Amino acid sequence: MNILVLVKQVPDVEAIIRAQSDTKLDIENKYALNFFDEFAVEEALRIKEKLGDGKVTVATLGSRKAADALRRGIAMGADEAFQIEDPALEEVDGYTTARTLAKFIEGQDYDVILCGKQAIDDDSGAVGPALAQLLGIPCLTSIVELEIDGDKKEVIATREIEGGREIVTCPLPALFTAQKGLNEPRIPQVAGVMKAMKAQIAKIDLKALGLSPEDVKPKTKILKYYPPKKRPPVKMIEKEFPKNVEALVKLLREQEKVI
Amino acid sequence: MAGIWIFVEQRDGVIRKVSMELLSGGRGLASTLGEEVAAVLFGDGVGFLAEELSKYTDTVYVIDDPLYHHYSADSYGESLAKMVRECNPSILLGGSTFMGRDLFPWLACRLATGYAADCIDLTIGDDKGIIAKRPMYGGKVLADVTFSHVRPQMATVRPNVFTLKSPDGEKNGEIIRIEPKINPTAIRTRVERVEKTSTDRVDLTEADIVVAAGRGIKGPENFHIIEELAEVINATVGTTRAVVDNQWRDHDDQIGKSGKVISPKLYMAFGISGAIHHTMGIDTSNVIVAVDKNPNSLIFTYADYGIVGDLFQIVPALTAEFKKALSE
Ligand SMILES: Cc1cc2nc3c(=O)[nH]c(=O)nc-3n(C[C@H](O)[C@H](O)[C@H](O)COP(=O)(O)OP(=O)(O)OC[C@H]3O[C@@H](n4cnc5c(N)ncnc54)[C@H](O)[C@@H]3O)c2cc1C
Numbered sequence: 057m058n059i060l061v062l063v064k065q066v067p068d069v070e071a072i073i074r075a076q077s078d079t080k081l082d083i084e085n086k087y088a089l090n091f092f093d094e095f096a097v098e099e100a101l102r103i104k105e106k107l108g109d110g111k112v113t114v115a116t117l118g119s120r121k122a123a124d125a126l127r128r129g130i131a132m133g134a135d136e137a138f139q140i141e142d143p144a145l146e147e148v149d150g151y152t153t154a155r156t157l158a159k160f161i162e163g164q165d166y167d168v169i170l171c172g173k174q175a176i177d178d179d180s181g182a183v184g185p186a187l188a189q190l191l192g193i194p195c196l197t198s199i200v201e202l203e204i205d206g207d208k209k210e211v212i213a214t215r216e217i218e219g220g221r222e223i224v225t226c227p228l229p230a231l232f233t234a235q236k237g238l239n240e241p242r243i244p245q246v247a248g249v250m251k252a253m254k255a256q257i258a259k260i261d262l263k264a265l266g267l268s269p270e271d272v273k274p275k276t277k278i279l280k281y282y283p284p285k286k287r288p289p290v291k292m293i294e295k296e297f298p299k300n301v302e303a304l305v306k307l308l309r310e311q312e313k314v315i
Numbered sequence: 316m317a318g319i320w321i322f323v324e325q326r327d328g329v330i331r332k333v334s335m336e337l338l339s340g341g342r343g344l345a346s347t348l349g350e351e352v353a354a355v356l357f358g359d360g361v362g363f364l365a366e367e368l369s370k371y372t373d374t375v376y377v378i379d380d381p382l383y384h385h386y387s388a389d390s391y392g393e394s395l396a397k398m399v400r401e402c403n404p405s406i407l408l409g410g411s412t413f414m415g416r417d418l419f420p421w422l423a424c425r426l427a428t429g430y431a432a433d434c435i436d437l438t439i440g441d442d443k444g445i446i447a448k449r450p451m452y453g454g455k456v457l458a459d460v461t462f463s464h465v466r467p468q469m470a471t472v473r474p475n476v477f478t479l480k481s482p483d484g485e486k487n488g489e490i491i492r493i494e495p496k497i498n499p500t501a502i503r504t505r506v507e508r509v510e511k512t513s514t515d516r517v518d519l520t521e522a523d524i525v526v527a528a529g530r531g532i533k534g535p536e537n538f539h540i541i542e543e544l545a546e547v548i549n550a551t552v553g554t555t556r557a558v559v560d561n562q563w564r565d566h567d568d569q570i571g572k573s574g575k576v577i578s579p580k581l582y583m584a585f586g587i588s589g590a591i592h593h594t595m596g597i598d599t600s601n602v603i604v605a606v607d608k609n610p611n612s613l614i615f616t617y618a619d620y621g622i623v624g625d626l627f628q629i630v631p632a633l634t635a636e637f638k639k640a641l642s643e
């Protein structure tokens with residue numbers, strides 16, 4: 057079974073991020089493999105381990121520190137890594153990313169493709185479904201369970217929906233996006249980290265994919281960044297119990313009118 | 316024929332609240348642009364819903380067919396792509412739900428057009444294109460996104476962004492039935508069954524009022540005090556990751572970065588410390604109330620109203636007080 061995991065290096069959840077100007081962000085230098093992509097890598101490794109054969113490939117589109125996502129994937133146990141890098145890919149959106157990744161995948165033979173539910177930088181969750189569409193393979197998003205029948209090339213997956221779960225079957229090859237709950241990602245061992253440090257990462261540019269800069273022009277444009285609205289300072293209700301409870305109920309009903 | 320299309324999501328014959336909100340919001344955008352509004356409804360046995368929708372829109376496109384009983388991008392996406400190509404709407408909107416966030420990016424790619432996910436506002440710019448406001452980096456920044464040079468302009472919108480308004484006078488829109496023309500074998504994903512995890516309460520993402528307890532609740536056996544409060548004020552119950560990790564509640568109830576993003580009118584947090592991963596999920600709540608025994612809890616830097624106290628004392632008293640007030 058050939059498994060591909062698409063991974064992205066993103067600012068850590070804790071990183072401080074501010075709008076520096078209308079079009080530029082000031083991002084603290086704290087990056088990590090996308091939270092949801094860890095579940096995707098872990099699931100790929102588990103499929104390989106369970107079926108007892110196969111190969112896990114990790115790939116990313118991005119320059120410089122993007123390769124750290126690949127190294128993390130290798131440290132966890134991935135066999136092979138590719139980095140797609142090109143000056144024309146400095147500004148991308150979900151469409152561009154999917155289009156470029158699709159070109160990279162075309163002609164290769166993957167049974168399972170895994171993405172994260174969303175990248176916690178753009179928070180779009182667009183690349184997975186878009187990529188599946190371009191590749192013409194089925195797509196199941198936000199999965200929390202995956203069971204693969206390697207012989208029949210079929211899967212049964214559980215996706216999270218509002219107020220419940222949907223149990224869905226589909227044939228392989230297919231693409232899945234990982235939601236938290238799918239598994240517990242492993243922490244890389246020292247040997248894995250050493251291997252990752254030394255690993256060769258194959259680099260691919262647009263030309264090698266047969267794409268021109270024109271092909272990967274984003275469809276969307278960010279006009280402006282700005283900070284979220286500041287919440288007003290808290291009003292502490294200092295009265296003794298039970299007067300404080302009475303005061304709160306009164307506030308919510310008469311002033312805020314939310315109940 | 317341009318126009319604003321709203322993809323109306325239904326499950327089991329019930330239209331999602333966010334879809335109805337979008338019909339209201341869509342009417343607003345349509346009057347700014349001088350365009351018409353259409354609803355697109357897919358399902359099995361949903362004819363009666365089409366009648367209902369015709370009160371709100373100029374046109375209702377409906378596919379009512381057993382093949383559309385469950386959602387699949389293979390069926391819903393292909394049909395919608397065909398319809399969009401024929402009618403060329405300028406804008407296509409849907410709810411930021413699990414279905415919407417599966418269908419819209421798939422379809423946007425199929426149509427080679429632009430898509431903005433999980434928007435918290437939509438306005439019309441000088442060039443008559445949409446300006447979509449959306450949170451990024453877990454809400455640490457907001458961005459205005461445009462894609463006015465492509466058609467249709469596609470966006471998914473969070474619940475509680477637009478307010479529900481009944482139409483001024485019924486529109487009596489035209490209902491247009493579309494034949495699916497889809498080969499059953501083209502639908503490759505098959506829903507075997509649906510397991511409902513929650514009660515009959517509205518989902519966290521769409522709730523007007525959410526009450527949540529964190530690790531301060533001490534154990535699953537104590538959640539009944541939160542449930543009782545929720546019952547009285549008609550709220551949905553949520554929680555933190557710490558509670559879910561302890562398996563006191565399902566992941567379905569988790570609010571935050573790796574759970575659900577909520578935008579209720581009122582959010583009440585009990586025994587929740589207010590870690591950034593949690594508050595990322597409540598950023599667009601209107602009024603936030605926090606009760607915690609630690610006066611230095613981070614949650615108090617975030618809330619509108621705070622009470623320092625023991626939740627085991629406060630919650631039952633609050634339930635009783637609301638009960639009293641609401642029966643007056
Ligand atoms: C990548 C990542 C993603 C994450 N995603 C999420 C997410 O989606 N959602 C989420 O919630 N968390 C998430 N977390 C975890 C988050 O960082 C916090 O650990 C978690 O939110 C803490 O939960 P808590 O507030 O219930 O528990 P605690 O931090 O332990 O807080 C318990 C609070 O209860 C108070 N308390 C105790 N007893 C009482 C009492 N009797 N009366 C009143 N108050 C009392 C305490 O003073 C304290 O403030 C994530 C973390 C990481 C690293």
Ligand SMILES: Nc1ncnc2c1ncn2[C@@H]1O[C@H](COP(=O)(O)O)[C@@H](O)[C@H]1O
Binds near residue numbers: 173181183
């Ligand atoms: N630049 C990228 N390189 C590789 N994979 C990506 C990239 N961007 C997004 N993805 C994958 O697509 C998922 C969703 O990303 P997004 O649509 O940006 O929210 C991520 O979790 C990754 O699995």
